[in-house]
Amino acid sequence: MRCPKCSSEELKVLETRADKVASTRRRRECLQCNHRFSTIEEVLREDLAVVKRDGRRESFDRTKLAMGLRRAISKRPIDAEQINALLSDTLRRIENEFDNEVPSRAIADAIMQRLRKVDAIAWLRYASFYQDFHGLSRFAEEVINLGVGDTGGEDGD
Ligand SMILES: [Zn+2]
Structure with a gap:
């Protein structure tokens, strides 16, 4: 994770909020340039099945x-x-x-x-x-x- 403004990796989390069951929003601040931005962490769906053309599922x-x-x-x-x-x-x-x-x-x-x-x-x-x-x-x-x-x-x- 890097600051989108100056690319520094020195970041501080200001606030963490669980929006829904599957995502978490974090407010971050760059310690180099003080730029503030938000990130969203998402839970990846692992229950999704892919149905192939021959009908097989994986x-x-x-x-x-x-x-x-x-x-x-x-x-x-x-x-x-x-x-x-x-x-x-x-x-x-x-x-x-x-x-x-x-x-x-x-x-x-x-x-x-x-x-x-x-x-x-x-x-x-x-x-x-x-x-x-x-x-x-x-x-x-x-x-x-x-x-x-x-x-x-x-x-x-
Ligand atoms: Zn920065």
């Missing part, structure tokens, strides 16, 4: 999602902060929209919707991971090959 795994994204943005000019924001934003929307189960397709769609605005190549790569993009995925591969010539052969998995 528990929602944020790490897995982040890995897919990282693969898509490999060597693209996108910083970690943008990706974290994209992930948090997507997760918030999914958790609001779905109760216990979320189709894997809905997650991919939500990610792609945002990724497209960030980077077209990363978006096409992500889209090509999903086999239901029949027509698009071939096209995507070709565009990817045109766009980034040096990514072949490094995919370990």
Whole structure:
């Protein structure tokens, strides 16, 4: 945790408030520049199940999602902060929209919707991971090959 103004890590918590069951808001002050700001801690939902296209269910795994994204943005000019924001934003929307189960397709769609605005190549790569993009995925591969010539052969998995 750093001060958003001066990046100092010397912070003081002024106030802690539990808003709802699942989130805690803290008022903080930077000891360097006296800037005051708030942070919200959220409990991550671990009861959310992902329903795959073949009907199988698996528990929602944020790490897995982040890995897919990282693969898509490999060597693209996108910083970690943008990706974290994209992930948090997507997760918030999914958790609001779905109760216990979320189709894997809905997650991919939500990610792609945002990724497209960030980077077209990363978006096409992500889209090509999903086999239901029949027509698009071939096209995507070709565009990817045109766009980034040096990514072949490094995919370990
Ligand atoms: Zn500061």
